[in-house]
Amino acid sequence: MSQRDIEFSVGIxxxxxxxxxxxxSIQLGGLDLFGNSSYKIGAKFSSVTGLRSGASIEMAGVKVxxxxxxxxxxxxxxxxxxxxxxVELSHDSIASIRTKGILGxxxxxxxxxGSDKIIKPGGLIRETEPPIxxxxxxxxxxYGKVK
Amino acid sequence: xxxxxxxxSAVAGGISALGRQTLDLVSEMGRMAIFLLFAVWCLILxxxxxxxxxxxxNFIGVGSLSIVxxxxxxxxxxxxxxxxxxxxxxxxxxxxxxxxxxxxxRELGPVLSALVIAxxxxxxxxxxxxxxxxxxxxxxxxTMAVNPVQRLVSPRIAAGIIxxxxxxxxxxxxxxxGGYLIGVKLLGLSGGTYLGEMQAQVEMxxxxxxxxxxxxxxxxxxxxxxxxxxxxxxxxxxxxxATTSAVVLSTVLILVGDYVLTSIxx
Numbered sequence: 001m002s003q004r005d006i007e008f009s010v011g012i013x014x015x016x017x018x019x020x021x022x023x024x025s026i027q028l029g030g031l032d033l034f035g036n037s038s039y040k041i042g043a044k045f046s047s048v049t050g051l052r053s054g055a056s057i058e059m060a061g062v063k064v065x066x067x068x069x070x071x072x073x074x075x076x077x078x079x080x081x082x083x084x085x086x087v088e089l090s091h092d093s094i095a096s097i098r099t100k101g102i103l104g105x106x107x108x109x110x111x112x113x114g115s116d117k118i119i120k121p122g123g124l125i126r127e128t129e130p131p132i133x134x135x136x137x138x139x140x141x142x143y144g145k146v147k
Numbered sequence: 148x149x150x151x152x153x154x155x156s157a158v159a160g161g162i163s164a165l166g167r168q169t170l171d172l173v174s175e176m177g178r179m180a181i182f183l184l185f186a187v188w189c190l191i192l193x194x195x196x197x198x199x200x201x202x203x204x205n206f207i208g209v210g211s212l213s214i215v216x217x218x219x220x221x222x223x224x225x226x227x228x229x230x231x232x233x234x235x236x237x238x239x240x241x242x243x244x245x246x247x248x249x250x251x252x253r254e255l256g257p258v259l260s261a262l263v264i265a266x267x268x269x270x271x272x273x274x275x276x277x278x279x280x281x282x283x284x285x286x287x288x289x290t291m292a293v294n295p296v297q298r299l300v301s302p303r304i305a306a307g308i309i310x311x312x313x314x315x316x317x318x319x320x321x322x323x324x325g326g327y328l329i330g331v332k333l334l335g336l337s338g339g340t341y342l343g344e345m346q347a348q349v350e351m352x353x354x355x356x357x358x359x360x361x362x363x364x365x366x367x368x369x370x371x372x373x374x375x376x377x378x379x380x381x382x383x384x385x386x387x388x389a390t391t392s393a394v395v396l397s398t399v400l401i402l403v404g405d406y407v408l409t410s411i412x413x
Contacts, residue, residue: 006205009205009209010201010208010209013209013212016317017310017316018313020313020316021312021316023320024320024354025351027346028346028349028354029349029353029355054350
């Protein structure tokens, strides 16, 4: 094998390896190379039990963003969300934390409101719903509070 | 010493044997560490010979392509088969994609590809360097003022660091494809479920963790195999023993290192 042949086959090998690495990180890892532009908005929840940063944000079942970070703000949890630029949220949109399936991951579901005013980048969603607390629900069921 | 200690000589002999072995072990570890540091230092020092590294990537990477693809395809296929059996016991066959992908990316990809490469390329490295040592080719290099570590060891370590993570990435992708073949084509799962759930569950941390593992294994395999070859004993027997211990030691270190890395990284 001449030096040229060796170089050629090594080139092919490295190319295949980088393609595999690219597939893994972009397709599976969700690496955002081209900076799919998004804006930040916040929402305050009374509880975010089970929600993790990186969780998806869906509107009508379509993924429109992800949870950037979760912090404590006073007695409430402040969730910073990144929403794709193409999505505009009205002032009275509702953010609720839901579960995929019964035991699945927590995600945030956004429902569009009826107002004409839209939330600007950096703004807050006012209407929020914390996740359903299954233990509390079971307790209420046992003690007969749920009709 | 025996005559002076009298009846306690057997105990004293045992204790000094233990001490001797401990000292041998510690000094061997020290020699190995110095060997690695020197080889890395030689990589930075001129003269640089990229063509030597390219040749070694050809040997480690291109040469191992077929065995890595074969191993990964069957690993992915058997993971899908076994995973499907377990998951169907509690009705979550839909999670077959993440089960296959996460086991491959986090664990089996880095470990199995490193083991395969240790067996195929590592043993050859130890034998090649060992034969150069016993046929005095290394001494010939020294008399020509060529640094043998820089010439023989450094390019192999650099080539391993480049080639082994790439082989691991390929292992993951081919394994996922193998799982797809069994899960979707044979067991009748929907292709969208397999790939979609996989994309939802696999995170960047899993992938970077796997790549970190494979980088560490790359250094381990090339380092241990070159060291064992470079310090082989005398004659054909010495080369044989060096090759065996190179493969055994790198296998053990990969498996132990994998546990340690998993507990640190994830």
